Amino acid sequence: MSRPRPLRLALLGCGVVGSAVVRLLAEQSAELAARVGAPLELAGIAVRRPNRHPGIDPALLTTDAQALVTRDDVDIVIEVIGGIEPARSLLLAALKSGKSVVSANKALLAEDGASLHAAAAAAGLDLYYEAAVAGAIPLLRPLRESLAGDRITRVIGIVNGTTNFILSRMAASGAGFSEALAEATALGYAEADPSADVDGFDAAAKAAILAGLAFHTRVTAADVHREGISEVSAADVASAAAMDCTVKLLAICERHGPNSSLGTDSPSGAGGRESVAVRVHPAMIPSAHPLAGVGEAYNAVYVEAQAAGSLMFYGRGAGGEPTASAVLGDLVAVARNRLSGSRGAGESAYADLAIQPIGEVLTRYHVALDVADRPGVLAAVAGAFAEHGVSISTVRQEGRGDAATLVLVTHLAPDAALAATVHRLASYDFIRRVRSVMRVEGLPPD
Template sequence: MPEASVPAVNEVVPGQWGPDRPIGVAVLGMGNVGSEVVRILREHADDLQARVGAPVTLRGVAVRTLDRDRGLPADLLTTDAEGLVARSDVDVVVEVIGGIDPARALILAALNAGKSVVTANKALLADYTGELAAAAERSRADLYFEAAVAGAIPVVRPLIQSLSGDRVNRVVGIVNGTTNFILSAMDETGADYGETLAEATRLGYAEADPTADVEGYDAAAKAAILASLAFHTRVTAADVFRQGISTITSEDLETASAVNCAVKLLAICERVPAGPGEPSPDEGGKERVSVRVYPALIPRKHPLATVSGAFNAVVVEAENAGRLMFYGQGAGGAPTASAVLGDLVMAARNKFFGGRAPGESVYAALPIAPIGDTPTRYHVNLKVEDRPGVLARVAGKFAEHGVSISTVRQEGHDDRARLVVVTHLATESALAETVAALADMESVTSVTSVLRLEGTEE
């Protein structure tokens, strides 16, 4: 059955906008980000017009209730988001509501009507990019989402455009400000996780329910988006291995400091070899994509180790461009609104000049590597009995499961004896089997922590 053609009224016709025909904008949501978007639109209207070529006019703002003063004329506010999106004088829809519903339905309605969409909704994009991109393609509308990853930091557009002629091999970053603030504060003050989370909540860095941040869900959604863009492969949040920071202790930070490392919640997206028994890429097989989020030790000399407080940073490693680092404020009303307005200007320019944003690119369709096959180095902390032969028996367990030891450090004595083992590269499954075997040893009191070690060449 042939696809229905898009009504002519929705087609982009260069020159149909100008001084007498502004580009109309609807904003869905007026929280921290939405309020800043509205402010910038109103305060910098002349600059935006000069950059776009036509006036950019706010047509309305959808809010939940009308029972408080928002500093806007009453005729700009509405609780009817669907009606606002459907208006014929709205050309670009800015969605900053967040969550899946009703944002998904509203964005699809806008795209199906040929209206361009700018969104900061990482949760929605992590699971529904394919559906949204297909709707944009059918109606030849734009879908922009720079603000969905790392706030004000421009990383989405470089992956889509600046590096489109290169091969990206790895993307690794700190993409959640709440967890980075907590880990930085624990490192600096020696306070435990609970104390630092409470302080982060008091200062407004953590939500009343911090689960999405501290358990890694927010970072996993962003990792899915980054991996999809970097490797031309559709990756969803369900494909991302995820661990949060709620089990990190002050002792973990002390141990990291002793080996000149910091602990950071990292989002890691990289190309990895074909699976066991599969042909290599040279033999016609496919390499795979590994996407994971977890707290890890990184050497203090690594550029990501210096990222403190609520800041974000993303390092992109490309075959020809080499290593690129993007750093800045990853959240907050004004920084995120800056990214939204950048997308809005691009969408408005495309309306005025007749261009289009790049569509979704998933031609590579690489398989997702299971976490069990992913090689990483590990930092294993054990409490052991302080008696002869324990070290040799512990080392033997690592060897039995094919995990090579890089260094071993013993601390304390008697009932406080502790072994700190750093491995060479080993798969997650081999390490898990090793840890299970260690826990069953009579001479091992407990396996107190297992942290991955990233940012080294070994």
Template sequence: MMRTQPLKVALLGCGVVGSEVARIMTTHATDLAARIGAPVELAGVAVRRGGRERAGIDPALITTDAVELVKRDDIDVVVEVIGGIEPARGLILSAMEHGASVVSANKALLAEDGSTLHASAAKHGVDLYYEAAVAGAIPLLRPLRESLAGDKVERVLGIVNGTTNFILDRMDTTGAGFAEALDEATALGYAEADPTADIEGFDAAAKAAILAGLAFHTRVTAADVYREGITEVSAADVASAKAMDCVVKLLAICERGADGQSVSARVHPAMIPRSHPLASVREAYNAVFVESEAAGQLMFYGPGAGGAPTASAVLGDLVAVCRNKLSGATGPGESAYAALTPQPVGIARTRYHLSLDVADRAGVLAQVAAVFAQHDVSIDTVRQQGRDGDATLVIVTHTATDAALAATVADLRGMDIVRDIAGIMRVEGE
């Protein structure tokens, strides 16, 4: 039986994502009601600046008083798409205190203080859903939280930022430099006016923290994630990757430690073989591999950003939360029972690609190789090119720890025969 009394939804934010959420709620109202078992009604839209028309939204619903909106007793669900830490955190906590479940797309807040939000949801008997916080429209968090709840996840590896993927893809396919590719991304609307969060890896690190927390049943914050952006990736790095039949991607990597008691999460550019499925992820798309004990390798792929894709994930959560409201139940809460210890990047093991400018004379290669051996970093291949009394050594290592590689690089920098270390990049996905 369809309930006639509507479930009332408060929307915080009416930008690109918020306006799309409102549009879909209006245009698909009949379908949403049929899927939920009751009508859903947009009861208020909080914005920073009132006084201007917003297409498709009744002006009477617009308010600049978000605090008053989330405290209303008739609000069943609050959808938060304003982003940032405050006032979003305070508004979400207030909504929960007044009995509303919350759907959020706020990766920064969840990565910094998700435990507080989960604790509040549990205390007040409401839901906290946030599928839209990672990888846009791609169903990823709910499979980790629910579908794989009976499995043991070992590793999560993926491309979770569309802006950086677009830039690196352009550098690979057109030979453009970083600055030129960033300008194109900005012109096409893939990059924000201030792209720092994307190109310096902050956005991907927040998403990695959320993924690691869900995958390994452990509280992981953005501060636990090692982060490198793509601003230092050069056309020469991309060319070197091509010479190895590889492509450069910004990867988020979350792994269970070999000791079974730890977890590591890192974000950095890396070379991956062109034969790897992630190498074919083009433009602003996202893709994530999940490796688990029983299910094996699973790949999730699709548009990772944009108003419509993100709104799709928000609406999926809204339907789930509204169904729970009708049944008097709540969905899965925080699962942090494993309490694994976040480890520094120094213990991470991978291969490395280094480009060294050295003096072109006899014995240089032997001296360089001795430094690698001293730190137990085994060399796989070496390619040497001479020019005007200097030479370039391109070295690819076998698997080694990040700490061992860092110590090797520190010693190399102190050698007179090493003019410059032109590039260092990890090699993943082999």
């Protein structure tokens, strides 16, 4: 028997992830060939500055990415450069010229995954992107394939390691946000410009991808309500601990409406039809919740499905080797399909559910108010909540005199009603300051 011809790979980018891909391809070449059924060979690596990659064979390096992805001898293109352009144009060119694609580009897939999926479908080729969300954790393929026969109702997770490290440090040491961020930067968990992480952009892109797969609906990053963690204070973390809770930056994707197991009272925002709510924000969750114990820079995603019940996915969510592991997993699947002349699952957006505005989402608030310590204040505060149809679950007072603070937790209510209540409270002269407002997730149903 003649040996099968090698499958030729074009790699776009050779940074932290790309260099790990190159190394693992070399170290595991024999095993990968056995799993695929043919050798995998690098045809070329597109980089901006070839002189910055002394450990790579110079013959493989090129600055002409467009020429590389359209070469006749390339079978599969691996993209790890990130960003929208030139990644989008390069991947569209690759698909148009008959190359299957493996990508780790969450930002691109969350902004314009539809055009990439359409190009892949038109060409009858694969577009795989397991590495775009949660690093090494096998998550997207279970949503797309293993749970394809089930009805997913909710996906909630910690999908950004930098913010989880910062919040974990704040909880462990009592440090403020700035101090914890400085530590994360010193240890290499945070970039020099950490805004993509701490402002929630990274998590929002991942939430859009998760929601699209879970609910068979096109969801973009622009559809995701996003809040970061820069306003989370040491006092917020301490207040959460007093409630036996912890603070996490959560990506929450939910199906709402009459057929959702989340409850028939969940507003659909679409004239009674089902809808999808996708949000990223810091929240207090009970210490008993499975996500509460996820510390340091780890990621975890909790999936709720009607038949399967609750499932938990946990592991290293970032870094060169974990992300490269996910890239190679996709590469093996795509290469097998290439050899057999088949194609894996493509985009599934048949449900086309409406996107629910954040104002209609039912949630709970934790509100801390610095107040004047005098009779009638609590009654007036309760009246403001009642005015907007919001029921109070618990209330306690901390301190006295000029140090008096009221801490309230609400029952479920529309987010818009809760926000309007807080706005009203801020106008009262007996409230010196609205010290903290944070959503609360994971409590038992009302």
